[in-house]
Amino acid sequence: MDIQKYPIKVTLHKRGEMIYFSQLDMVRILERALRRAGLPIYFTQGFNPHVKLSFLNGLKLGVDGSLEVVLYFTQKIEPDSVRQKLIPQLPEGLDIIGCEVKN
Amino acid sequence: MNFAQFQKPQRYIGNEWNVVKKDHAGRIKICLSYPDTYEIGMSNLGLRIIYSLLNDFDDVVCERVFLPDDDFAAFFRNSQAPLFSLETKTALKDFEVIGFNLSCELNLTNFLDILSLGGIPLLAAEREKVIIVGGGIANPEPVADFVDVFFMGEFEDSAAAFVEVLRKVKDKEERLKALAQIDGFYVPKFYAAGFNGAKYSFEKKYAAANFPIRRMFVKDFNNAPHPDKWLVPYGQIVHDRVQVEIARGCPNACVFCQARAVYRPYRERSIPAIMDILRKSYENSGYEEFTLLALSVSNYSHIEELIDESIDYFKDKKVGLSLPSLRVDDILGRLHSKLSSIKNSSLTVAVEAARDCLRDKLNKKIDLAKLFEAGQILRALKIRKAKLYFMFGFSDETDEDLAAIGKFLHELSYKTRLNLNVSINVFVPKPFSLWEGEKMDSEETLLNKRQIILNHAPAVRYIDISISSIKKSIFEGIVSRADRSFSRVLLNAYRKGARRDSSSERFNWDIWEAAMKEEGFDWHFCLEAKTENHPWNIIE
Numbered sequence: 001m002d003i004q005k006y007p008i009k010v011t012l013h014k015r016g017e018m019i020y021f022s023q024l025d026m027v028r029i030l031e032r033a034l035r036r037a038g039l040p041i042y043f044t045q046g047f048n049p050h051v052k053l054s055f056l057n058g059l060k061l062g063v064d065g066s067l068e069v070v071l072y073f074t075q076k077i078e079p080d081s082v083r084q085k086l087i088p089q090l091p092e093g094l095d096i097i098g099c100e101v102k103n
Numbered sequence: 104m105n106f107a108q109f110q111k112p113q114r115y116i117g118n119e120w121n122v123v124k125k126d127h128a129g130r131i132k133i134c135l136s137y138p139d140t141y142e143i144g145m146s147n148l149g150l151r152i153i154y155s156l157l158n159d160f161d162d163v164v165c166e167r168v169f170l171p172d173d174d175f176a177a178f179f180r181n182s183q184a185p186l187f188s189l190e191t192k193t194a195l196k197d198f199e200v201i202g203f204n205l206s207c208e209l210n211l212t213n214f215l216d217i218l219s220l221g222g223i224p225l226l227a228a229e230r231e232k233v234i235i236v237g238g239g240i241a242n243p244e245p246v247a248d249f250v251d252v253f254f255m256g257e258f259e260d261s262a263a264a265f266v267e268v269l270r271k272v273k274d275k276e277e278r279l280k281a282l283a284q285i286d287g288f289y290v291p292k293f294y295a296a297g298f299n300g301a302k303y304s305f306e307k308k309y310a311a312a313n314f315p316i317r318r319m320f321v322k323d324f325n326n327a328p329h330p331d332k333w334l335v336p337y338g339q340i341v342h343d344r345v346q347v348e349i350a351r352g353c354p355n356a357c358v359f360c361q362a363r364a365v366y367r368p369y370r371e372r373s374i375p376a377i378m379d380i381l382r383k384s385y386e387n388s389g390y391e392e393f394t395l396l397a398l399s400v401s402n403y404s405h406i407e408e409l410i411d412e413s414i415d416y417f418k419d420k421k422v423g424l425s426l427p428s429l430r431v432d433d434i435l436g437r438l439h440s441k442l443s444s445i446k447n448s449s450l451t452v453a454v455e456a457a458r459d460c461l462r463d464k465l466n467k468k469i470d471l472a473k474l475f476e477a478g479q480i481l482r483a484l485k486i487r488k489a490k491l492y493f494m495f496g497f498s499d500e501t502d503e504d505l506a507a508i509g510k511f512l513h514e515l516s517y518k519t520r521l522n523l524n525v526s527i528n529v530f531v532p533k534p535f536s537l538w539e540g541e542k543m544d545s546e547e548t549l550l551n552k553r554q555i556i557l558n559h560a561p562a563v564r565y566i567d568i569s570i571s572s573i574k575k576s577i578f579e580g581i582v583s584r585a586d587r588s589f590s591r592v593l594l595n596a597y598r599k600g601a602r603r604d605s606s607s608e609r610f611n612w613d614i615w616e617a618a619m620k621e622e623g624f625d626w627h628f629c630l631e632a633k634t635e636n637h638p639w640n641i642i643e
Contacts, residue, residue: 062107
């Protein structure tokens, strides 16, 4: 009865003021951005559901650089649609530089 | 500036989602502050209400500043750079008006520290800028020398008149004169105040100033502004959730409670108005947790319907709904069936006194037999924790009353198997509470009573007891009840290094005692029983 999940890999560029935000902060930033964007978020199953995200790399606090994160959705969704909906919900200093279906 | 050199740099960036950044040119510049760290200040709903209220005026720009943590404060001290606002990093001294939310007596030295770090003279008489203070502060007198104007009560209905004065009048003295005539505003320098023998009296020095000062209350609470563009910090704060105020004031009348006197009468927001705020706040913030806020949520007339509607709206969105506290009656009665869908359900009961006769005197209506039943229900729902509050230091309390606390805790944990988190506080006769005229127990008596409580308290791992420090409680009593001459003590203690008095590790009684002695302040007199002549009597 597990719900099918559709992963999309997003590459973000963290720069400017956003370099002061940790990986843990990034989880909150992305979760709330996904919620505001009204995207079909995949939640972890269980007693305390939360948004599922997986980071493919880490970035030290205070460093300008790129961050790869896999987002999961409950429907098949075009990467471009994710990009379009997410961009206006991301803070200044967090840019999407890549968005593709993750296999 | 490289913020990475400071602990938790996120709190100094000021780029939260929904932050308001305006061009300063041609606008009235106000900086708003809660004199504690960012994590605590941003958890205060009042500050958020006023931030959005003031920024709604097109010709006003309102920014924020909080108390920098030690490392960041040291940076300002060492570099002589002035403390700046979060939004545009504008130096505090470049704002026309700085507004402080003083809701806690133990934040007074923090308030002075923010001014000092901002390079702003501490004494009202020595500066050009207008410092306005509002919030839960009940007795303005102890800080009167540092404040140009106080606003007493709820600010929402008075904001327009305030902004209008700032628009039309630019000279500080003229501004204060104009404000002193508007209901709710109190300009301390327009009144000579002090003890004349045993009588505390106020004498007007500016004929047109208000006398007495009326505390203001929002008339139409249902339509009162509530922030729906919720400011979303990216780092974690103390209350990391959207707070929706469903009612203001409290219909109960516990004799020791100050909040019910400062926010009254009891008013409720309608369900449609609350649902509108919930929806807009969710869409604008994407927050994953909401809480319904009131002094006593359980008293909300349609709480069941409200919870049903909120849960309906949030269910598919996987948003958690929490209530700040539940009463025994809710668990036994109408909310029983809904508890499993409410996040972090736990039982919070302000028992205050373990024996019925003392509880009756406090006007605290709780049926303890029901508490035991409620505990059983919680256990069945797999909720294992309960938070309990007690109070001691009442003049006619007996050793038996004190010993009963421990017996009660033992019995409750034994019968319900709940883990108990118990907080035991000293009774402080707060201004405007029904017992404002009572005396506060002496240190010796309080230490004795504390020992009796602890001697009877069960020392087991499932009962966690914290009991407040006697010295700190006495200080809280002094600073909440003091008269205007306390300003000198405050300045003296601040200069001696008193800071962040709300923290048990930082609070230093010796500094305060030395400052009171040097300034000739009789704190024992401050805590005596009085029926009238309170320094806060200028407030109606």
